[in-house]
Amino acid sequence: MKPMGTVPAAFTAQDGELLIGGKTASAIVDAAGETPLFVYDGAMLRARMHSLRQAMPERLALHYAMKANPFAPLVRLMVEIADGIDVASVGEMRIALDAGAQPQTMSFAGPGKRDAEIEAAIRAGVALNCESERQIDRAIAIGAGLGLRPKLAIRINPDFELKGSGMRMGGRPTAFGVDAVDVPALAKRIIGAGAEWHGFHIYGGSQALDAEALVDAQAATLALAVRLSAEIGTAAPHVNLGGGFGIPYFPNEKPLDIERIGTALGEALAALPSGFEATGFAIELGRWLVGEAGVYLTRILDRKSSHGETFLVTDGGLHHQLAASGNFGTVVRRNYPLALASQFGAEGTEVVNVVGCLCTPLDKLGDQVFLPRGAVGDIVAVFMAGAYGASASPSAFLGHGPAPEILLD
Numbered sequence: 543m544k545p546m547g548t549v550p551a552a553f554t555a556q557d558g559e560l561l562i563g564g565k566t567a568s569a570i571v572d573a574a575g576e577t578p579l580f581v582y583d584g585a586m587l588r589a590r591m592h593s594l595r596q597a598m599p600e601r602l603a604l605h606y607a608m609k610a611n612p613f614a615p616l617v618r619l620m621v622e623i624a625d626g627i628d629v630a631s632v633g634e635m636r637i638a639l640d641a642g643a644q645p646q647t648m649s650f651a652g653p654g655k656r657d658a659e660i661e662a663a664i665r666a667g668v669a670l671n672c673e674s675e676r677q678i679d680r681a682i683a684i685g686a687g688l689g690l691r692p693k694l695a696i697r698i699n700p701d702f703e704l705k706g707s708g709m710r711m712g713g714r715p716t717a718f719g720v721d722a723v724d725v726p727a728l729a730k731r732i733i734g735a736g737a738e739w740h741g742f743h744i745y746g747g748s749q750a751l752d753a754e755a756l757v758d759a760q761a762a763t764l765a766l767a768v769r770l771s772a773e774i775g776t777a778a779p780h781v782n783l784g785g786g787f788g789i790p791y792f793p794n795e796k797p798l799d800i801e802r803i804g805t806a807l808g809e810a811l812a813a814l815p816s817g818f819e820a821t822g823f824a825i826e827l828g829r830w831l832v833g834e835a836g837v838y839l840t841r842i843l844d845r846k847s848s849h850g851e852t853f854l855v856t857d858g859g860l861h862h863q864l865a866a867s868g869n870f871g872t873v874v875r876r877n878y879p880l881a882l883a884s885q886f887g888a889e890g891t892e893v894v895n896v897v898g899c900l901c902t903p904l905d906k907l908g909d910q911v912f913l914p915r916g917a918v919g920d921i922v923a924v925f926m927a928g929a930y931g932a933s934a935s936p937s938a939f940l941g942h943g944p945a946p947e948i949l950l951d
């Protein structure tokens with residue numbers, strides 16, 4: 543037997559069956575008419591944002607990094623409850639604008655931006671987080687050609703990194719952003735060219751569960767913003783402090799202490815030198831906001847044994863939930879939390895392998911997990927499916943096609 547991650551505490555049962563958004567898993571599947579299926583719980587998304595707002599200083603804008611989940615109905619909800627949307631492509635920008643996002647609250651990051659993408663952002667009035675000298679010069683030139691004033695921030699590759707982060711993106715050679723040492727001259731170039739100087743975007747990494755590491759990274763980020771502002775000669779109008787808030791996917795991982803982070807950040811903002819009174823500060827979170835609110839539901843098609851082990855073969859798999867199979871962003875495969883929807887909360891009685899329907903041994907959703915007895919037709923719930931699930935999985939692989947997504951709100 544191998545351990546599983548912990549099912550998020552907000553999920554409950556009715557007569558032993560998993561509830562999502564107040565509906566039983568079987569009712570959701572019956573209404574959808576098919577499995578597999580992604581289900582997102584709108585009330586959980588709202589509760590999550592509410593708890594973040596309670597914890598964070600009032601001055602801080604809370605942005606949704608929609609790379610985590612670009613499903614249009616979910617983005618509409620996030621537009622309603624977040625203070626801004628951060629996108630990483632024109633495709634995401636269009637979804638956000640169609641969902642009603644205000645362009646002045648949006649930013650567009652990405653190490654490679656096509657001319658057409660830069661043009662679309664400038665036309666829409668969305669801030670470009672420029673990631674290189676050439677991107678800056680292209681944005682200035684494209685703006686001039688359009689007769690429009692581009693809104694330009696610089697994404698900084700800081701001189702520090704977010705410790706304990708699952709995916710580090712700072713403090714080392716990287717394709718992301720501009721090395722801190724080069725920032726003042728480039729900011730002066732933006733200002734000198736008559737573009738709108740928007741400030742800094744500093745993103746140190748992802749999936750950190752250690753509050754102290756995030757507190758340290760945020761303090762270092764603020765200090766860097768202050769130092770670079772002094773070198774440029776004007777306080778940055780806006781500072782995006784990045785995010786990196788992680789969620790507990792695996793055994794022994796604990797939820798992040800956001801109160802601790804919010805308190806420290808409130809103190810750090812209050813201690814800024816004078817001149818930053820008008821500066822806007824934001825954090826951009828993806829998985830922390832949406833990851834736990836999603837569940838992937840898949841049906842058991844077969845139950846078989848091989849060399850003494852039991853295999854539950856489902857109609858889902860890594861083509862929809864690559865991360866749960868251990869093939870997205872992890873080195874060592876560990877089990878996401880899983881449950882049999884019809885016996886939610888029941889004690890396990892057998893050790894099984896829960897596999898997907900693809901012809902590859904990589905397609906494993908649960909490796910030697912301890913579950914109640916699952917029969918053909920039962921629904922398996924794979925939790926932590928709200929972020930980097932449907933949109934970050936190879937749905938064309940083997941031709942089964944994408945899974946439908948549903949927002950219950």
Ligand SMILES: *Cc1c(COP(=O)(O)O)cnc(C)c1O
Nearest residue numbers: 607610745748749785827828829
């Ligand atoms: C991926 C990404 C995010 C979101 O990361 P999460 O781990 O989902 O919070 C935020 N900002 C930038 C720049 C990113 O690349």
